Amino acid sequence: MLRGLRIELGEIEKCLTAIDGIKSGIALIRKVGKADAICVYYTADRQIEPNEIKSELAKSLTDYMVPSAYVQLDKMPLTPNGKVNTKVLPEPKSNKSERGRLPKNEIEKTFCDIFAEILELDNVFADDNFFDLGGTSLTATRIVISASKKNIEVAYSDIFANPTPQTLAKFVSKDDSAEDDLENLSDYDYTNINKVLEKNNIDTFKNGELQKLGNVLLTGSAGFLGVHILYELLHKYNGKVYCMIRDKNNNPAENRMNSIYYYYFVEKLKEQLLEGKTVNIAGLGVFILAAKSKGEEKADDVTAKSVESVRICFQANRELKISKAATRAGERLDLVSLDDYLKGKTSTDGGSGSEGGGSDSDGDQGENPLG
Numbered sequence: 001m002l003r004g005l006r007i008e009l010g011e012i013e014k015c016l017t018a019i020d021g022i023k024s025g026i027a028l029i030r031k032v033g034k035a036d037a038i039c040v041y042y043t044a045d046r047q048i049e050p051n052e053i054k055s056e057l058a059k060s061l062t063d064y065m066v067p068s069a070y071v072q073l074d075k076m077p078l079t080p081n082g083k084v085n086t087k088v089l090p091e092p093k094s095n096k097s098e099r100g101r102l103p104k105n106e107i108e109k110t111f112c113d114i115f116a117e118i119l120e121l122d123n124v125f126a127d128d129n130f131f132d133l134g135g136t137s138l139t140a141t142r143i144v145i146s147a148s149k150k151n152i153e154v155a156y157s158d159i160f161a162n163p164t165p166q167t168l169a170k171f172v173s174k175d176d177s178a179e180d181d182l183e184n185l186s187d188y189d190y191t192n193i194n195k196v197l198e199k200n201n202i203d204t205f206k207n208g209e210l211q212k213l214g215n216v217l218l219t220g221s222a223g224f225l226g227v228h229i230l231y232e233l234l235h236k237y238n239g240k241v242y243c244m245i246r247d248k249n250n251n252p253a254e255n256r257m258n259s260i261y262y263y264y265f266v267e268k269l270k271e272q273l274l275e276g277k278t279v280n281i282a283g284l285g286v287f288i289l290a291a292k293s294k295g296e297e298k299a300d301d302v303t304a305k306s307v308e309s310v311r312i313c314f315q316a317n318r319e320l321k322i323s324k325a326a327t328r329a330g331e332r333l334d335l336v337s338l339d340d341y342l343k344g345k346t347s348t349d350g351g352s353g354s355e356g357g358g359s360d361s362d363g364d365q366g367e368n369p370l371g
Contacts (some may be wrong), residue, residue: 009029011061012027012067013025016042016057022042022044022053023043023044023045024043026076028040030069030091032069032092032093038067039067040070041084042070042073043073044072047072053070054070063136100125100126100127101126105173107172108126110150111143115133117146118142118143119139121133126166127165127166129163129164130143130159130163141156215241216237217244218241221244221245222256227264288313290313292307292308292309293308
């Protein structure tokens with residue numbers, strides 16, 4: 001934990017070692033100056049500047065997990081059992097510049113003091129960037145609070161647009177010189193924006209025609225609501241669904257997603273199989289249960305006693321080992337290719353067996369395979 005935030009050091013190390021040129025690395029929470037901060041130690045096949053690494057890490061890590069201090073080593077110190085010897089790692093130093101512009105007025109000095117207090121630094125220059133010094137989107141809220149106590153009004157979003165004491169002071173003082181840098185918004189042509197917004201109303205939502213959804217990016221798919229939305233999309237939608245989920249505790253993201261999905265819906269999947277519907281199991285393939293009966297022509301007439309054999313037909317979406325097993329003594333259970341099964345149906349009864357990978361709103365492929 002750092003400032004009340006959970007820090008995934010393993011995730012930081014994974015992203016660090018994925019950077020081109022990095023040979024090995026470790027992430028630790030260490031004292032940098034007076035404050036705790038995330039520090040990374042790394043070895044590389046060339047000299048790599050901290051700003052280059054920070055820029056790469058910022059692409060894949062949330063802002064509060066981006067390290068504040070970077071130490072490049074010639075060789076990573078190891079213990080006799082091959083682990084990194086953290087006790088002999090050098091003390092990290094802040095990447096803060098030792099030189100900078102001094103505050104020119106009282107407001108700049110006020111923000112320099114606020115930055116230094118929040119980040120627990122000895123001093124902050126007027127051109128120091130709050131986020132480069134280790135500030136995060138959460139600690140930025142403290143600037144708003146501290147400024148308010150000094151009767152300075154500043155909004156949360158203003159800090160991101162003006163991350164240095166110099167630019168923030170210029171913004172809140174409404175320096176006339178800043179007006180030259182701003183476009184006259186009253187002359188802006190809003191025609192294209194209005195065309196988009198004119199349909200963005202409740203009447204259009206209620207009465208408008210359904211539009212093709214396209215591919216879907218689903219966030220929060222590992223949560224209760226997200227996994228149920230995923231279930232509906234997989235059964236009522238033919239496009240691609242991309243789920244944002246990360247590895248956790250050395251468990252790959254795909255395995256986590258599958259485990260969560262089957263935890264909630266394994267009974268529904270069983271019901272669909274028994275109803276003669278296709279079931280698409282992510283990571284495996286499409287499955288369908290078929291039974292051979294003693295002469296019944298309709299699926300509704302089939303009973304347990306009239307079933308001679310049961311087949312689980314499938315269309316694998318990756319290479320799998322096929323095995324056969326019996327569920328009970330004297331009961332035969334065959335695992336066969338869905339393609340082979342559909343070809344057999346076509347040649348024997350003229351059926352038009354559809355492709356195994358497709359699905360409609362309820363997963364039914366038309367003709368019930370039972371019978």
